[in-house]
Amino acid sequence: MPELPEVETTVRGLASVLDGRRIMRIETRREGLRRPFPADLVQRMQGARVTGLSRRAKYGLVHSDRGGVMIFHLGMSGRWRIDPETIDKHDHLLIETDEGHLLALNDARRFGSVDVADEAGLAQHPLFAGLGPEPLAGPWGQGITAAHLAAAFKGRSAPAKALLLDQRTVAGLGNIYVCEALHMAGIAPARAGAKVAKARFEPLAAAIHQVLEAAIEAGGSTLRDYARPDGELGYFAKDWRVYGRAGADCPACGGVVERLVQSGRSSFWCRGCQK
DNA sequence: CACGATACCTGTAAGC
DNA sequence: TGCTTACAGGTATCGT
Numbered sequence: 001m002p003e004l005p006e007v008e009t010t011v012r013g014l015a016s017v018l019d020g021r022r023i024m025r026i027e028t029r030r031e032g033l034r035r036p037f038p039a040d041l042v043q044r045m046q047g048a049r050v051t052g053l054s055r056r057a058k059y060g061l062v063h064s065d066r067g068g069v070m071i072f073h074l075g076m077s078g079r080w081r082i083d084p085e086t087i088d089k090h091d092h093l094l095i096e097t098d099e100g101h102l103l104a105l106n107d108a109r110r111f112g113s114v115d116v117a118d119e120a121g122l123a124q125h126p127l128f129a130g131l132g133p134e135p136l137a138g139p140w141g142q143g144i145t146a147a148h149l150a151a152a153f154k155g156r157s158a159p160a161k162a163l164l165l166d167q168r169t170v171a172g173l174g175n176i177y178v179c180e181a182l183h184m185a186g187i188a189p190a191r192a193g194a195k196v197a198k199a200r201f202e203p204l205a206a207a208i209h210q211v212l213e214a215a216i217e218a219g220g221s222t223l224r225d226y227a228r229p230d231g232e233l234g235y236f237a238k239d240w241r242v243y244g245r246a247g248a249d250c251p252a253c254g255g256v257v258e259r260l261v262q263s264g265r266s267s268f269w270c271r272g273c274q275k
Numbered sequence: 276c277a278c279g280a281t282a283c284c285t286g287t288a289a290g291c
Numbered sequence: 292t293g294c295t296t297a298c299a300g301g302t303a304t305c306g307t
Contacts, residue, residue: 002300034283034302058301076301077285090285109284111301158278167302174300243300263279266298 002074004058004135004172005212009219011060014080015053017101018062022049025096033092033110034075044068044116056140057131057171067119071127075111080104131171135208144170144208146201153201156193161262163193170208177215179243179268181207183252188274189267190260214239242268 002010026046028037038044048064055061062070072078081091081104091104093114105114117125123140132152137143152169153160163169164178173181182189184207187200196204218239241251246259246268255272 006300073301075284076299107284108286109299109301111283113302156277162278165301176300264281265301 002058002078003174003177003215004055005177005215005219007058007060007074007172008055008216010074010080011053011055013082014060014062014103017082017097017099018050018095018103019053020050021101022098023047023064023095024098025094027094027096029087029092029094033078033107033112033114034073035113035115037093037114038116041070041114041116045070054139056128057134057167058174059127061122063119069117069119069122071113071115071117071125072105073113075107075109075113077109078105078107078112081106130168132166132168133171135170135172135212144205146205149204150198150201153193153196158193159190159262160187160193160196161189161267165265172212173208175265175267176240176243177208177211180211180241183242183269183274184211186274188271189262189269191275242270244268 023045024047026042028041031037044066045062045064045068048066048068050062051065052063053061054063058073060072060074062072064070081088083102084091084104087094087104088106090106090108092107092110093105095103095105097103105112115127117127122128133144133148134140135144149170153163156163160182161178164173164181165175167173179189181204185200185204187196187204242257245257248257249255250257250270250273253270253272255270257268257270260267260269
């Protein structure tokens with residue numbers, strides 16, 4: 001489910017009840033998700049005070065006053081539920097705060113993950129070491145530029161879609177926002193990286209910035225949803241121009257949006273706008 | 276090494 | 292109504 005904007009919105013929603021609070025109790029309700037929960041998760045985080053929350057790529061980070069950081073990934077179906085009325089069978093990890101709030105990490109498909117790391121040297125952590133630059137400016141960098149993208153695409157035979165989905169190129173993009181950004185920038189998803197025209201990198205960088213900022217904005221406007229137990233993510237689905245719209249009209253040129261499958265994943269695009 | 280295919284797991288919607 | 296199939300926001304790993 002969640003790409004960068006949804007993780008960003010999730011982190012902000014969690015911060016409203018977690019930041020500055022002491023974690024009174026952590027309960028794991030199964031062995032783990034994609035991987036087992038860390039053996040020292042409870043020992044390191046239970047009793048600690050949360051000093052802040054942040055995000056790197058699609059990972060959410062919960063910082064503590066004891067030098068430990070809990071790192072969560074929502075995979076495809078993960079979400080945090082705040083003060084759920086009842087515990088669902090997919091609520092796999094529970095956190096109780098000193099104010100009595102209950103946070104439940106819910107993940108039906110269990111493609112998500114939870115890790116614990118030391119605050120010191122976080123950037124060198126195996127989860128983060130191989131990641132590309134953050135698309136937007138923030139604590140982890142200044143944000144991607146056209147030059148970054150041009151360098152990453154240079155000499156590559158892989159399609160633009162695959163290159164942007166690769167977290168080593170840009171950290172945090174997922175299927176939806178790659179489709180949207182490629183459409184905005186006028187680049188066909190199947191075009192080989194090396195064959196993308198030089199003049200397209202500036203529009204591509206701008207499109208990535210714009211679509212992510214707009215999505216975060218949309219998430220922010222529905223942030224109150226996070227205080228509800230449904231844990232809705234607040235995608236700005238109503239604003240998708242091509243994603244999930246196969247057969248519908250292209251909002252830019254009036255052509256028809258098409259779907260194609262690239263490395264097992266759906267790409268949506270308009271051959272009138274994207275070359 | 277770069278690239279594409281596949282596996283992981285459950286839920287939902289569509290088709291028969 | 293029930294059964295089957297396709298597909299879903301991600302990442303790690305395995306061939307070629």
